[in-house]
Amino acid sequence: MKVGFIGTGSMGSLLLDAFIYSDALHPEHLFVSNRSTSKLLQLSQRHEGINVCQSNIETVRKSQIIFICVKPLQFKAVIQEIQDHIQPEQLLVSITSPVQLYHLENNLCCKVAKVIPSVTHKVNSGSSLVMYGSRLTDEDRLLLHHLLSHIGKPVEINELQARIFSDFSSCGPAFISFFLTKWMDAAVEMTGVDREQLTFLTSEMILGTGRLLTQGDLSPLQLQEVVAVPGGITAQALAQLNHSLDGTFHNLITTTHNKYVEDLQKLDQTLGHL
Known part of the structure; x- marks a missing residue:
C-alpha cells in the first residue's frame, strides 16, 4: 500500500513517524511533499528510503491513500493544486478538524475521510477520531481502520460531535x-x-x-x-x-468551539468558491 503525506509539520510528521515505528508502513511505501524543503530533508535523514516528492501533484499521483496535514486556511491552495490529478478510486484523508467532509466531497472526485489524531500516537496509544465520507466502501473503511489501529484505537464518530470529542482526545x-x-x-x-x-x-x-x-x-x-x-x-x-x-x-469548551466555528466559517467562504 502506497501512502502519501501532503504537509509534514508537527502532526503530519508525528503521524508519519508513528506509522513507520509501529511497522504499519515502510519508508519506501511513503511519499511526502511539503512547502519546507528542510522538513523533507529531516524526514529523509530520519527514515532512509522515504520518497520525497517535488510537488503535491507527484505525491497524489504515486499514492493510494493521501493524508492532508495542513492548516485550515491552506486547504484551498492544496485542493486547487491536486483536484485535477486525483482519481475517484483514491482515498484522501484530512486531519484538520474544521475541514468538513462536504468541503472535500464538493471539490474532489475521490473518496474522502477525516481523522483527528492525537499526540499520544507517538507512543502507539490514545484514540483517533474517524469520520467517513459517502463514497467509501466497507473495504475502504476496514483498510483505514486497520492502518490507524497500529498507532492507537480508531473510533468512528458523528462529524457533528468532532469538536467536543477532539477537546478530549486531541487537545x-x-x-x-x-x-x-x-x-x-x-x-x-x-x-x-x-x-x-x-x-x-x-x-x-x-x-x-x-x-x-x-x-x-x-x-x-x-x-x-x-x-x-x-x-x-x-x-x-x-x-x-x-x-x-x-x-x-x-x-x-466555549473557547474551543468558538474558534472552531470561526475557522469553519472561513472555510465555507473559501472552499465554496473553487
Missing part, C-alpha cells in the same frame, strides 16, 4: 499537562521539592491512572471515590477544586 493531553504544570509549579514554590523527582512521580501517577480507567473497571467518578476517604485530605482538597474551578470547563 486533552495539553490541557492535562497544563494542569499538572501549574500544580507542580506551586509545589516547588511552596515546598522546595525537587522538580525532576516530582515530574517523575507525577508522570508515573498519570500512567497508572490511565490504566485504572482503561483496565481497572473504574470510571473517573469511581476512582475519586476510591481515593477520597470521607473527611480525609483528598476529599477536602477535591471540595476546594470543585469550588475553585466552577465554570472553568464550560468556558474551556
Whole structure:
C-alpha cells in the first residue's frame, strides 16, 4: 500500500513517524511533499528510503491513500493544486478538524475521510477520531481502520460531535499537562521539592491512572471515590477544586468551539468558491 503525506509539520510528521515505528508502513511505501524543503530533508535523514516528492501533484499521483496535514486556511491552495490529478478510486484523508467532509466531497472526485489524531500516537496509544465520507466502501473503511489501529484505537464518530470529542482526545493531553504544570509549579514554590523527582512521580501517577480507567473497571467518578476517604485530605482538597474551578470547563469548551466555528466559517467562504 502506497501512502502519501501532503504537509509534514508537527502532526503530519508525528503521524508519519508513528506509522513507520509501529511497522504499519515502510519508508519506501511513503511519499511526502511539503512547502519546507528542510522538513523533507529531516524526514529523509530520519527514515532512509522515504520518497520525497517535488510537488503535491507527484505525491497524489504515486499514492493510494493521501493524508492532508495542513492548516485550515491552506486547504484551498492544496485542493486547487491536486483536484485535477486525483482519481475517484483514491482515498484522501484530512486531519484538520474544521475541514468538513462536504468541503472535500464538493471539490474532489475521490473518496474522502477525516481523522483527528492525537499526540499520544507517538507512543502507539490514545484514540483517533474517524469520520467517513459517502463514497467509501466497507473495504475502504476496514483498510483505514486497520492502518490507524497500529498507532492507537480508531473510533468512528458523528462529524457533528468532532469538536467536543477532539477537546478530549486531541487537545486533552495539553490541557492535562497544563494542569499538572501549574500544580507542580506551586509545589516547588511552596515546598522546595525537587522538580525532576516530582515530574517523575507525577508522570508515573498519570500512567497508572490511565490504566485504572482503561483496565481497572473504574470510571473517573469511581476512582475519586476510591481515593477520597470521607473527611480525609483528598476529599477536602477535591471540595476546594470543585469550588475553585466552577465554570472553568464550560468556558474551556466555549473557547474551543468558538474558534472552531470561526475557522469553519472561513472555510465555507473559501472552499465554496473553487
